[in-house]
Each structure stands twice: as C-alpha cells, then as structure tokens.
Amino acid sequence: MSGITYLEAIREAQARALAEDPRVYIYGQDIGAFGGAFKATKNLAEEFPGRVLDSPISEDAMVGSAVGAAIQGMRPIIEMQFADFSTVGFNQIVNQAATLYWRTQVPCPIVFRLPCGGTSGSGPFHSQTMEALYAHYPGLVVMTPATVEDAYSLLLEAVAIDDPVLFLEHKYLYYHLKADALPTEALPAGKARIARAGLHATIVTYGAMLHESLAAAEELSAEDRLELEIVDLRTVKPLDTDTVLASVARTGRVLAVGEAWPWGGVTAEVLARIAAEGFHLLDAAPARLNSRETPVPYHPALWAAHRPTARTIAAAARNLIRA
Amino acid sequence: MKESTLAEPSVASSTVPRAEFERAFRVMLLARVLDEKFASLYRASKIHGGVFLGRGQEALSVATGLYLHEGDVFAPLIRDLAGRLAFGESPLDAARTYLGSPLGPMRSRDGNVHRGRPRDGLLPMISHLGSMISVVNGILFAQRMQGKTGTVGATSIGDGGTSTGAFHEALNQASVEKLPLVLVIANNQYAYSTPNERQFACQDLAERAAGYAISPVSINGTDLDACLHALGSAVARARSGEGPQMVVASLLRLAGHGEHDTAPYIDQRLRQTPIGRDCLALARAQLLERGWADAATLERWRREAEQRVEEAVAQAQREGGPDPYKEDWCALATRRLAEGLPQ
Numbered sequence: 001m002s003g004i005t006y007l008e009a010i011r012e013a014q015a016r017a018l019a020e021d022p023r024v025y026i027y028g029q030d031i032g033a034f035g036g037a038f039k040a041t042k043n044l045a046e047e048f049p050g051r052v053l054d055s056p057i058s059e060d061a062m063v064g065s066a067v068g069a070a071i072q073g074m075r076p077i078i079e080m081q082f083a084d085f086s087t088v089g090f091n092q093i094v095n096q097a098a099t100l101y102w103r104t105q106v107p108c109p110i111v112f113r114l115p116c117g118g119t120s121g122s123g124p125f126h127s128q129t130m131e132a133l134y135a136h137y138p139g140l141v142v143m144t145p146a147t148v149e150d151a152y153s154l155l156l157e158a159v160a161i162d163d164p165v166l167f168l169e170h171k172y173l174y175y176h177l178k179a180d181a182l183p184t185e186a187l188p189a190g191k192a193r194i195a196r197a198g199l200h201a202t203i204v205t206y207g208a209m210l211h212e213s214l215a216a217a218e219e220l221s222a223e224d225r226l227e228l229e230i231v232d233l234r235t236v237k238p239l240d241t242d243t244v245l246a247s248v249a250r251t252g253r254v255l256a257v258g259e260a261w262p263w264g265g266v267t268a269e270v271l272a273r274i275a276a277e278g279f280h281l282l283d284a285a286p287a288r289l290n291s292r293e294t295p296v297p298y299h300p301a302l303w304a305a306h307r308p309t310a311r312t313i314a315a316a317a318r319n320l321i322r323a
Numbered sequence: 324m325k326e327s328t329l330a331e332p333s334v335a336s337s338t339v340p341r342a343e344f345e346r347a348f349r350v351m352l353l354a355r356v357l358d359e360k361f362a363s364l365y366r367a368s369k370i371h372g373g374v375f376l377g378r379g380q381e382a383l384s385v386a387t388g389l390y391l392h393e394g395d396v397f398a399p400l401i402r403d404l405a406g407r408l409a410f411g412e413s414p415l416d417a418a419r420t421y422l423g424s425p426l427g428p429m430r431s432r433d434g435n436v437h438r439g440r441p442r443d444g445l446l447p448m449i450s451h452l453g454s455m456i457s458v459v460n461g462i463l464f465a466q467r468m469q470g471k472t473g474t475v476g477a478t479s480i481g482d483g484g485t486s487t488g489a490f491h492e493a494l495n496q497a498s499v500e501k502l503p504l505v506l507v508i509a510n511n512q513y514a515y516s517t518p519n520e521r522q523f524a525c526q527d528l529a530e531r532a533a534g535y536a537i538s539p540v541s542i543n544g545t546d547l548d549a550c551l552h553a554l555g556s557a558v559a560r561a562r563s564g565e566g567p568q569m570v571v572a573s574l575l576r577l578a579g580h581g582e583h584d585t586a587p588y589i590d591q592r593l594r595q596t597p598i599g600r601d602c603l604a605l606a607r608a609q610l611l612e613r614g615w616a617d618a619a620t621l622e623r624w625r626r627e628a629e630q631r632v633e634e635a636v637a638q639a640q641r642e643g644g645p646d647p648y649k650e651d652w653c654a655l656a657t658r659r660l661a662e663g664l665p666q
Binding site for chain 1 (some may be wrong): 662
C-alpha cells in the first residue's frame with residue numbers, strides 16, 4: 001500500500017469499529033452496496049452483513065432512529081451524504097440527541113459523520129462547514145480532523161464516546177491528504193496540537209484551513225524569516241483553551257482562521273477566550289480570518305476568493321506581526 | 324369538522340372481556356382524577372409552566388398503553404396520561420414532574436408531559452411534533468439487530484402532528500423496515516386552535532396510510548369498546564410481524580390546548596355529535612348498563628383513585644424543588660469533554 005488517504009482512514013476506522021464492537025452499525029443514504037457517495041463505506045456492507053444499511057432520504061428519521069437505537073444500547077454511525085443536509089435532521093440532533101442525557105441520564109452515543117467544507121465547483125449546498133452551528137448546543141461534541149491520523153483516531157474515539165459527536169470530515173482533504181500508515185496512538189479528543197512551532201505569531205485553526213495555514217507559514221518563513229506557530233484545534237468543542245493560551249503566551253500575537261462564516265463562529269469563540277483569559281499576553285489586537293459573508297459560490301474563481309487561502313492567511317499574518 | 328361516518332357507540336353489547344374493560348376504565352378514571360388535580364394545582368399557581376389534559380381522550384389513550392408489555396416501547400404525546408398509567412408509569416412520576424421535584428424521573432430538568440423512563444421503554448417526548456415516531460422506530464430497529472423479537476412500539480400523534488415532515492419520514496421509515504410500530508392518530512378536531520379544514524385536505528387522516536402500505540383502522544375514539552378492540556388487534560398484528568399499524572380515532576378534546584387556554588374556538592355543536600361525548604361518562608354508563616359495576620362500586624373506584632392521587636401529589640409537594648447550587652450542570656455523559664464545569 002503506497003500510503004493511506006484521509007478518506008481511506010475514515011473507511012478503515014469504521015471497519016475497525018464494526019469489527020470490534022457489535023453495537024456499532026452504519027446508516028445513511030447510498031452507503032450499502034454502493035459504498036457511499038464518497039466511498040467512505042466501500043465494501044463494508046459486504047464485510048459486515050446487516051450492519052451497513054441504506055436509509056431513505058429522510059435525515060430527520062435517520063437521526064431520530066439513531067437516538068432510539070442508542071437508547072436500546074447500540075452505537076450508531078449516521079452518514080449524512082453532505083454536511084449541508086444535516087440541517088434537515090437538525091431538530092433531532094440538537095433537540096433530541098443533544099438533550100437526552102441531560103434530561104434522562106441515559107447516554108446517547110451516536111456519531112454523525114458530516115462530509116463538510118468547500119471543494120471547487122460544489123456551490124452553496126454541498127460546501128458548508130457546520131461546526132459553529134452544532135458547537136453552539138450543549139450536549140454535543142464537535143470534531144474537526146485535519147489530518148489522516150486524526151480522521152482515523154478521532155473517529156474511533158467518537159464511536160467510543162457516550163455522547164453525540166458531530167464528526168466534520170473535510171471533503172477537500174478526502175483525496176488531498178495521504179499518510180504512510182494508520183496511527184497506533186493519538187492525542188485524545190479535546191486536546192489541541194501544535195502543528196508547527198514558531199516564534200512571531202500564533203495561528204489557531206482546524207480542518208482544511210490547517211493546510212492553508214501551514215502553507216502560509218512556509219511562505220513567511222522563506223520570504224520574511226518570520227516563524228508562525230500553528231495550533232490545530234482537532235476538536236472545536238470542547239475547545240482546548242489551555243493549549244491556545246500557552247501558544248499565545250509564547251508569541252504574543254494571534255490570528256484565528258476558519259473556513260466557516262465569521263458571525264458567532266469558532267474564530268469568534270477563540271478570540272473571545274483569548275481576550276478574556278489572555279489579554280495580558282497580547283502584544284497586538286487579536287485577528288481572525290474567515291470566509292466571506294455570502295453563501296459559498298459555485299465558480300472556482302469565486303470559490304477560491306471566498307474562503308481563506310495560504311495567500312490571504314499569509315497577508316493577514318504579516319499585518320498582524322507588523323501591528 | 325370533516326364528515327364523520329362513525330357509528331354511535333353501542334351501550335349494551337361489547338366484544339371486549341369484562342375484566343379488560345374494567346381495568347381500562349379504572350385507569351381512565353385515575354387519569355381523569357390526576358388530570359383534574361393538576362388543573363386545580365395550576366389554578367392555584369402551584370405548578371411551574373403549563374398543564375395539558377387528556378380529558379376526552381382517555382379511552383383511546385388507555386387502549387394504546389394497555390396491550391403493551393415489558394420490553395415494548397411507548398412514546399406518549401401530551402394527552403396520554405391514561406396510556407402512560409396503563410403502560411406502568413406511576414402517578415408519583417407524573418406528580419413529581421409536574422411539581423418539579425428533583426426526585427422525579429426528569430429531576431426538575433424537564434417538566435409536565437416531558438417525562439419518561441427510556442430504560443423502561445417510556446420515552447420522554449420533546450415538543451417537536453412527529454419527532455418521537457422515528458425514535459420508536461430506532462428502538463424497534465435496534466431490537467431486531469439484537470435478535471429481540473415479538474416487541475411492539477406504540478406512539479400517538481394528533482391531527483396537527485400529521486402535517487409535519489417528521490411524521491411522514493418516520494412512517495415511511497417504519498414501512499420500509501416493516502417495523503412493529505403502532506401509530507395512533509388522535510384526531511381531536513383542533514391542533515391548538517386550528518381546525519381540520521386548515522390542517523389537511525384529504526377527507527380522512529386514514530388516507531395517509533395508503534402511501535406507506537399500511538391498512539388503517541378508523542374508530543370513534545370516545546368508545547372504549549372500539550378503542551380496546553382496535554388497539555388490541557393492532558398491537559397483536561404488529562407483534563406477530565405484520566408491520567406498522569395505524570389507528571385513526573375521531574374524538575373531541577374536552578379541554579383547552581393547555582389549562583391556560585379557554586378554547587373559545589371549539590364549535591360547540593361538535594359536542595352533540597358521536598365524537599363529542601365524554602368517553603369516561605360513556606364507559607361508566609356502559610358498565611352500569613351491562614351490570615358490570617353498580618353505582619357503589621363506581622364510587623369506591625373513584626375514592627380509591629382520589630386517594631392514590633392525593634398521596635402522590637402530597638409526597639411530590641413535600642419534596643420541594645431543586646437546589647441550583649447543588650445541580651450538576653453537565654450536559655455530557657463524558658465529563659472530561661464537558662465545557663464550563665468548575666476546574
């Protein structure tokens with residue numbers, strides 16, 4: 001095997017979860033014999049008969065039935081064909097799944113796999129990132145894996161967690177990322193990771209924006225001799241404020257980068273926490289960079305200008321360091 | 324209202340065994356007395372939030388709960404106190420939840436009709452209508468995967484709830500999976516204040532079943548005989564593997580939507596129709612007419628029901644409310660992943 005992709009890691013994690021835990025099953029549209037719109041369940045229906053099941057196009061009922069199955073002691077994995085469509089099941093996720101434990105002390109272990117994020121040409125309804133929406137609600141865990149290793153290890157951990165987990169797997173990373181092998185150990189959920197050590201400013205990011213940020217850091221290093229430290233949040237909820245603050249303490253400057261819209265989102269939360277808990281650590285006003293305040297555009301030229309890129313992140317980082 | 328072709332209930336003859344009828348009646352009576360107590364506590368401002376009564380719907384509701392056993396699932400809706408009691412909910416659980424006792428099944432975190440014990444098969448409804456049906460589906464689906472057969476899941480919905488997407492998604496899901504679901508539609512003529520004419524365009528809600536390959540049964544929901552017969556048969560069919568079942572009952576809500584609602588919108592002429600009768604009064608008349616109970620027995624049953632209700636309410640009242648300083652403000656089962664907890 002010449003390496004494993006982010007998408008294959010997700011498939012492998014599910015295969016392992018199915019093999020190791022008879023309570024696990026997968027339910028979603030076109031995921032059975034067809035193997036899923038992105039092939040994240042390729043051959044799993046054949047390998048695990050009766051446990052990888054096609055659903056009708058009924059996101060509300062998909063989620064509602066998962067809550068029932070969780071009450072009955074199962075550990076469902078629900079594949080939304082695209083994260084965007086999870087809004088049809090939104091009520092069941094935020095009002096049924098997220099409230100069950102609080103209301104009844106009966107745990108609700110469900111993994112919602114949400115293929116999210118922009119890819120060129122996908123347009124307003126196949127490109128959304130939904131982390132801010134779900135992170136807003138108590139009772140949910142929100143994971144945003146940015147690497148092949150995390151796609152694998154966080155998904156396995158998500159299945160083991162006794163709470164509903166929104167697993168925001170990034171479609172852009174499905175084929176773009178490759179690792180040599182699957183990880184044998186991993187940081188636990190809720191712990192951020194220093195993806196790149198630096199001196200002059202901290203970038204806090206997650207998901208596909210990690211890779212744009214890493215590219216920006218290489219550019220600043222090569223052209224400006226400026227070293228950016230990059231924090232990969234891994235899970236946006238819970239948010240590892242300690243690791244973020246420790247990095248800001250080292251650099252004195254922070255830029256939060258997210259692919260989602262800015263209003264009330266993860267970057268806003270990160271900066272609010274830094275302002276409240278680490279104001280004294282800052283040498284400059286904290287900054288953030290998000291996508292533009294419009295639906296996600298279809299045309300590649302517009303799409304590339306809609307979301308942050310290595311180029312716009314590098315420009316924002318330069319401004320921050322000069323400030 | 325839509326044209327009703329349902330016959331006037333028969334007073335004298337019954338296809339239901341006497342013991343079953345009596346048992347159902349006594350649960351209906353307990354539900355009515357408990358509901359009346361909640362209404363009285365509401366008027367005395369002793370209850371936080373709303374009170375929602377099942378008055379007029381007890382015959383249908385009790386029948387929904389009566390044929391379920393251990394291992395079955397019941398997802399009641401707001402007017403299902405009788406069904407809950409028949410399924411095994413204690414009056415104390417109801418009283419504790421209405422009065423906010425931290426010792427109740429919802430521990431003051433949720434109130435009134437939003438109560439249940441999921442581990443015992445009694446699901447605590449959320450407010451979004453139609454959304455409990457697929458939860459019942461999921462339990463039945465999981466039981467099948469676990470090799471557990473012969474169980475049934477029952478749930479009820481009103482005329483208004485049949486307009487939700489969740490209702491249709493879940494009914495379709497149950498039908499595709501051939502789940503042992505019994506869906507009871509209580510058409511009480513008004514969804515809050517909205518009459519049938521503004522709610523749906525088909526002649527009868529039973530027509531909804533055809534799209535899901537379900538053979539529906541339509542009954543007069545004020546007639547305990549009809550309710551017991553229809554639900555007993557529907558539960559038996561579901562249990563024996565015949566797939567989802569639907570019972571559509573026509574009746575009239577003999578109360579406001581909640582006790583805050585004086586229901587001026589209800590067309591009083593409906594009270595004179597076969598669906599406008601009080602099911603409890605009708606069942607009482609049937610017991611007397613058939614010689615199954617005399618007036619003294621009925622009076623004794625009422626006193627016993629009142630005694631149970633008084634004891635439950637008094638106990639819940641003694642327990643008081645929750646202490647916010649001792650509350651565990653944690654919404655996750657996985658505490659290490661919870662935010663906002665004290666360090």
